[in-house]
Amino acid sequence: MSNKIIFQFDDNLEYQKKAVDSVVELFRGLPKLLDSIYAERIRKTRLMEKDPVRNIDIVKGNKLFQNLKKVQLKNGLFTDEKAYSKHERDFTVEMETGTGKTYVYLRTILELHKEYGFKKFMIVVPSVAIRKGVEKSIEQLREHFKRLYNVDLSKYSFIYDSNNLGKVNAFVEENNLSICVMNIQAFNKYTNKIRKDDKNLWRDIKFVRPIVLIDEPQKIEGTKKKKSQSLKAIEELDPLFTLRYSATHKNLYNQVYKLDSYEAYKKNLVKKIRVKTINSVISKDFPYIRYTYFTKDCKARIEMFSQVQGESIRFKNFNVENGVSLYELSGGLPQYKDMFIAEQPHKEKSLKIAINYGDFELALGESNKKLENKDIIRIQIRLAIENHFQKQFEILEEGKKIKSLTLFFIDEVKKVRDSEASDGRGDYLEIFDEEYLKIVQKYKEKIEKYKNYFPHYEDVNLVREGYFALDKKKNEVEVEYKNEDEPKAKSQEDIDRGIELILEKKDELISFNEPLAFIFSHSALREGWDNPNVFTLCTLKNGSSEIAKKQEIGRGLRLPVDVTGNRCLDRNVNELTVIANDSYDNFSRMLQEDFNKNINKNEVTSDLLLITLEKSGIPKIKITSELVDEFKKELIEKK
Incomplete structure (x- = not known):
């Protein structure tokens, strides 16, 4: 087995081809305005400079609109004539995280070049982290696209560097396919080098009428009331047209393709999600109660143990009101004897529960099983390690050579690396090492059975590692935030350096020759962890917004890859387990609400x-x- 796995790509996935074709068909049969001796020319302004080569123009108007309507009808989407009149050169593709969005837009570029002769493309991304991901994809897809289009994508694309404007000159002047990958910060201010130091170059870029592809446009659009500087800068480029790609669009201008989370799951394009919580370790003879939700019909939803005759004791949710007996709800479990709801639930009050020697109250989200934070962390880490081994051996028993990875998201470097500790280990690493060494003993027989895959599993130092933000001297540093989810500019640079290190390791991590299988990472680096073989995700942190939680979970949704680089399509294998510190009901409801937020089940489509x-x-x-x-x-x- 190689240390570096070469990813294999399928060029015949129907949903990806449909996404590509949906854009390509927009321009079918449109008349072209060819540059000629009568067309506008830009006078040479520099010695030895070639004429800029622009994209062949397309005539906007009725034919383009008719094509849009045909594409939308085919894809089950409605046409919004009013929106089209304002955004007639903006087109939107919606694709769920993990379904190959980058692959689709790179292939779309090649198809547009092949079908219509379009030459100049700019891929605009909101961050260095995403830009590095695009760079990695171009590297991985080089041979794949070479076979399909006889084009070496790496030779016709470049990453913008303000210290090397010669590449931008070549982009303007080349009479061939040319793709520039830029993060928006490189040209969204008048003080940017590309605009300030060489105004002729900026003018030439506008003249070539690039086709602009925006990755994650919602991150650069601003608000409804105020257009962002980034969006203004893109509009100033006067692109031939703009293609917008994301899973979570704010604005769906002229949507031509839709693959949401529901469709992706239904078509087996992403892993299903299972949630395990710390509640699973609570003793079943404890009178456990958790107040999880206040319902619309003014009842309290509680989580407790319950047993149906002939079945095992398990967690169950009930909507309760004043006077309800918990003993009856539990199916007669003795620990709930003489316990009932003491007053009508109210959304502004704690839930009052009566017991035979008085009563007690639970705030929303609170349970009567009090655990110290360190105990919660230990339980989560233990559950994650257990789940990792269970999943890894389930996969191998299925006859599949797929290496399982476990990812821990944390919020402080010090909890993993502590320079003040004698051995340099933080609290989380100490707990991990203790729990790992206990659990690994239980799996010795299985490890022996598959010993060729796990030669180093008893060496805890080799199986776990931390990835964090790095300063310029490559020292691991804490991330400083402006607000809940937005790092300060200096920290963003440190995050980008950390992500670069992650991406360098991506292809090696899924090889069994690399013993590393448990990864601790700051949640700010989540954009770097699009590794398909993450099967267990453990969040050892609090306070994330719902969007941030969804993004963290998204890191583990991609379909796994075996040691030959081929994706696994087995539903029995394709499952991500999230080890959560929320209650099961709260956490799964958050996921479900996010999953369904754009799905109106009563909508006429x-x-x-x-x-x-x-x-x-x-x-x-x-x-x-x-x-x-x-x-x-x-x-x-x-x-």
């Missing part, structure tokens, strides 16, 4: 209307986007 029209007997050939739109208008008017 384009594909539903298509099915209705087909069932009514209208021939498929006569069902046009105009007919579907008219049908929708009638339904809305009759509401």
Whole structure:
């Protein structure tokens, strides 16, 4: 087995081809405005300078709009004529995290070049971390795209560097495919080098009418009231058109393709999620109660033990009100004898529970099982290690050569690396080492069975490592924040250096020749951890926003890769376990709400209307986007 796994890519995945085709078909049959002796030219302003080479223009208007409607109808999306009139050169592709968004837009570039001769492309990203991810993808996909298009993507693309504007000159002047990858901070201010030091160059870039692809546009758009400087800078480029790619768009201008989290899961394109919490270690003879939620119908939702006759004791959720007997809800478990809800729940008050010697109160989110923070951390780490071994050996027993990784997100370097400790270990590393050495003994027989895969599993120093923000001298440093989720500019540079180190290690980590399998990382570096073989994710921190939690979980959603670099499509294997410090109900509800937030189950969608029209007997050939739109208008008017 090689130390470095070469990822294999499938060029025939239907959903990815559909995403690519949805953009390519927008321009089918559009008349072209070719540069000629009559076209606008830019006078040479520098010695030995070549003429700028611009993209072939396309005529906007009715034909483009008709193509958009056809693509949207095919993909079950509605056309918004009003939005189109304001954003007729902006097109949106929505793809769930982990489904190959970067692959899709790189392949789209190559298809647009092949089909229409478009040459100049700019990939604009919101951060250095994402830019490095794009750079890594170009490297990994080099041979794959060379086979498909006879184009070496690495030769026709470059990463913008303000100290090497010669590459930008070449981008402007080359009469061939040319792709510039830039983070938005490089040109969103008038003081940027590319705009300030060489105004002619900035003018030339605008002249070539690049096609701009924005990765994660929601991070650079600003608000509805105030357009960001970044968006203004992109508009100033006067791109031929703009393609916007994300899983979490703020604005869906002229959406041409949609693959949301629900569709991705349904099509087995991402791992399913299972949540384990610290509650799973509570003794089943303890009268455990947790107040998890105040419902819309003014009841309190509680989590407690319950037993149905003939089955085992397990956690169950109940909506309760004044006078409800917990003993009855539990199925007669003795520890709940004489316990009941003492007063009607109120969203502004704690929940009062009566017992035979008085009563006690629980605040929302609180339980009657008090644990010290260090105990909670120990339980989480223990559960993560146990789950790691269980998952790894389940995979091997299935006959699959896939290495499992476990990722711990933390919020302070000191909890892993402590310069004041005699051995340099922080609290979390000490706990990990103690728990690991106990648990590994239980799996000695399995390790022996697969000894070729685990030659170093008894050496705890080799199986775990920490990845953190790095200063210029490569020292690990803490991350400083402006607010809950936004690091300060200086810390962002440190984060980017840490992510670069992670990306360098990405291909090696999934090889069994690399003993490292347990990774501690600051949550600020989460964008670097798009590793497909993360099967266990443990959050040893509090205080993240729901968006940040979703982004952390997203790190483990990609489908795993075996030692030959091929993706695994087995639903039995493709499961991410999240070890959470929230209660199961709270945490899973947060995930479910996020999962469904853009899914209106009562919404009339384009594909539903298509099915209705087909069932009514209208021939498929006569069902046009105009007919579907008219049908929708009638339904809305009759509401």
